[in-house]
Amino acid sequence: xxxxxxxxxxxxxxxxxxxxxxxxxxxxxxxxxxxxxxxxxxxxxxxxxxxxxxxxxxxxxxxxxxxxxxxxxxxxxxxxxxxxxxxxxxxxxxxxxxxxxxxxxxxxxxxxxxxxxxxxxxxxxxxxxxxxxxxxxxxxxxxxxxxxxxxxxxxxxxxxxxxxxxxxxxxxxxxxxxxxxxxxxxxxxxxxxxxxxxxxxxxxxxxxxxxxxxxxxxxxxxxxxxxxxxxxxxxxxxxxxxxxxxxxxxxxxxxxxxxxxx
Numbered sequence: 001x002x003x004x005x006x007x008x009x010x011x012x013x014x015x016x017x018x019x020x021x022x023x024x025x026x027x028x029x030x031x032x033x034x035x036x037x038x039x040x041x042x043x044x045x046x047x048x049x050x051x052x053x054x055x056x057x058x059x060x061x062x063x064x065x066x067x068x069x070x071x072x073x074x075x076x077x078x079x080x081x082x083x084x085x086x087x088x089x090x091x092x093x094x095x096x097x098x099x100x101x102x103x104x105x106x107x108x109x110x111x112x113x114x115x116x117x118x119x120x121x122x123x124x125x126x127x128x129x130x131x132x133x134x135x136x137x138x139x140x141x142x143x144x145x146x147x148x149x150x151x152x153x154x155x156x157x158x159x160x161x162x163x164x165x166x167x168x169x170x171x172x173x174x175x176x177x178x179x180x181x182x183x184x185x186x187x188x189x190x191x192x193x194x195x196x197x198x199x200x201x202x203x204x205x206x207x208x209x210x211x212x213x214x215x216x217x218x219x220x221x222x223x224x225x226x227x228x229x230x231x232x233x234x235x236x237x238x239x240x241x242x243x244x245x246x247x248x249x250x251x252x253x254x255x256x257x258x259x260x261x262x
């Protein structure tokens with residue numbers, strides 16, 4: 001932690017077997033005053049690489065969901081601001097400047113970022129997607145995080161003003177078919193558990209309807225077809241995630257209930 005007389009920034013990263021991506025991720029965060037890695041029990045070289053690159057590392061093997069890990073990360077954040085960065089993301093130099101300017105403003109705002117998806121070998125620049133995600137908070141505003149997946153922050157100022165950075169955050173979400181298959185399982189089951197907690201119904205028909213609609217929305221309405229093969233694969237895998245989420249909601253109910261009760 002650097003000793004400075006200005007608002008400081010912590011960039012927090014959650015990891016689990018991210019040896020292939022973690023170096024580029026941490027390198028992009030080097031402008032921060034503090035880089036904290038909270039690991040969920042990696043069995044590869046993730047923590048070795050993170051430590052070699054100067055990150056502060058903490059290991060918590062008892063996985064209880066993304067929100068719990070983010071809350072643990074908050075406890076290690078010793079800066080006035082905290083930016084949450086995923087291990088498969090990279091901060092561009094343009095975005096780093098915007099983040100620094102936001103931190104130096106000292107304002108109690110919430111700042112959001114857009115994703116530029118990098119999938120199957122190239123950035124998908126022609127996909128029309130403008131969903132922004134809250135990433136930068138003043139540390140004293142964040143009480144805790146809640147949620148199994150796509151967790152949200154509980155703030156001391158619930159209606160805090162929100163600003164969106166102009167520069168996108170690079171998201172290496174689906175670099176290979178192999179990675180996409182692993183992510184499909186993880187996010188389908190996490191999404192199903194989240195809906196089971198709310199007593200939602202599921203099943204094959206629900207899955208077919210939701211997956212077909214999601215594919216049409218991404219491939220045609222969001223113009224993924226302009227990206228050729230990578231655009232098709234990107235849309236197809238997300239649609240599959242929607243299908244298996246609904247199928248698991250019905251046929252894996254005992255397993256989901258067990259996950260919720262932990």
